[in-house]
Amino acid sequence: MMEEVQEVRSALSVHGHDIKVTDVLRDGDALTFVIVSQKLSGTGEYHVDRTYDDFEWLQQHLFSQEDVPGIQGVIFPPIPAKPQVNASAKVLKQLGFLGLGEWQPYCKALETFLRQVASHSMLEKNKAVEIFLTSTDPPGRQRARKNIFNRLSQAVEEKRKEGHKDVDEFFQAARDQNLNLTGHSKNAAERFLDVVLTEQKIAVACGHFSAALHLCVEAGEDPDKQAFSRICVKLSEVFESMKKNMTSTAANDVSTLGLGLDLESRYQEAEKEMLFRRTCKLVELETARRNAEKAKPVKKTAMEEVKKAAETEFDQICGVAKQEIARFEGVRVEILQQALVQWCEQQLLTAKESADQFNQYLQAFRGMA
Structure with a gap:
């Protein structure tokens, strides 16, 4: 289990434009996505397995960077809606093209999300991005912290x-x-x-x-x-x-x-x-x-x-x-x-x-x- 991530600025050790979601593994209703990243050193690749909860973990850390000046002006790369095996009609409507039964489009959408994050000059500095792409351990399950979207939810009222x-x-x-x-x-x-x-x-x-x-x-x-x-x-x-x-x-x-x-x-x-x-x-x-x-x-x-x-x-x-x-x-x-x-x-x-x-x-x- 990974240590709790501190919002420390760090450079990525992978090529952000070459991140790939190569496969999806099914275990009953559980889905695991295989992510491959090319090392900057040119000595090989990182292969990690991530669930959708892990993607949400990454997004949570991106939203939580309240100490970064102007962070609320960022257009955060959008993550697709959560996929489900044998999804209901309501979920399929939310997923649209990504819920037609083939997992390749959904993997492509997640791949685009990661590439957009890794190529963003402010977001790629978050240590959580490096850990997500390179660590073989799954991200830690942490309590939800106050972030800009919590305030957004309050403001919606x-x-x-x-x-x-x-x-x-x-x-x-x-x-x-x-x-x-x-x-x-x-x-x-x-x-x-x-x-x-x-x-x-x-x-x-x-x-x-x-x-x-x-x-x-x-x-x-x-x-x-x-x-x-x-x-x-x-x-x-x-x-x-x-x-x-x-x-x-x-x-x-x-x-x-x-x-x-x-x-x-x-x-x-x-x-x-x-x-x-x-x-x-x-x-x-x-x-x-x-x-x-x-x-x-x-x-x-x-x-x-x-x-x-x-x-x-x-x-x-x-x-x-x-x-x-x-x-x-x-x-x-x-x-x-x-x-x-x-x-x-x-x-x-x-x-x-x-x-x-x-x-x-x-x-x-x-x-x-």
Whole structure:
């Protein structure tokens, strides 16, 4: 069992951009993910086994860095919802593309989460990241500590802060844009998921029809029956090919644009949380200023100190937040562009393979005629 992690800054000993989640091991309903990281020294790799609880342990430590100036301005890389074997319909809706039954997309999502954390200039310094990626022991099970998201949960009760007018036009515009994009990205992911689910249903239907055609095959020496049976067999092969092509198309959709839209949606939510944390701090600052103005002489000095501390913290958060938004805008465009390019490439490849196969079947039917 690992020792309790202190929030000490430390450099990673692995290549953050080359972290891989290579496999998932099942033991009943328990899932364990195999993580491989390339050592910076070039002398080998780290292989560690982690459960989803371990990922939450890492995220908890990232959220708990209250001593890091401006940490609340960070757009924390979003972790996928907890996976479950034989999940309910509600859980599947939360998981979206990551809950379609294949574990490869989910492993890819966890891999992206780790790479984003390990490549973040502030988050990668947390000692918990190094321990998570390199130690063969499982992370310690520690009591939940107060962190910025505990405060966020308390702030959610004060809904008035969500619509609070911002003093900075940059952040007001960022909030308005995020509110718009959050809804659109979620809707796009849901609609594309409907497309994938429909493709899977079509693949199943093609498989059933292919099997049903074999029931039409009749034995005997009657020329007409023999000809009809040959046609049924060939049609069965055609629909079996359609099933494979449609299954491949659905899988490609998930692994390319599906994962891209899923990550975009979760990252928009992460930016929304960051902007809301900053808004809460803005409200606290304005309250501190009013209290300092109204304070009686005996409390004036103390209230001024509280105001100055709030101003310093707010300025640090704003500085980090502006850098995060600029970085996020560049990354999200790159990720979506890459997902679209990969999707188009796979679509073209599958279409070409399908066209070649159907051309062969067409020639076969012409030969039968």
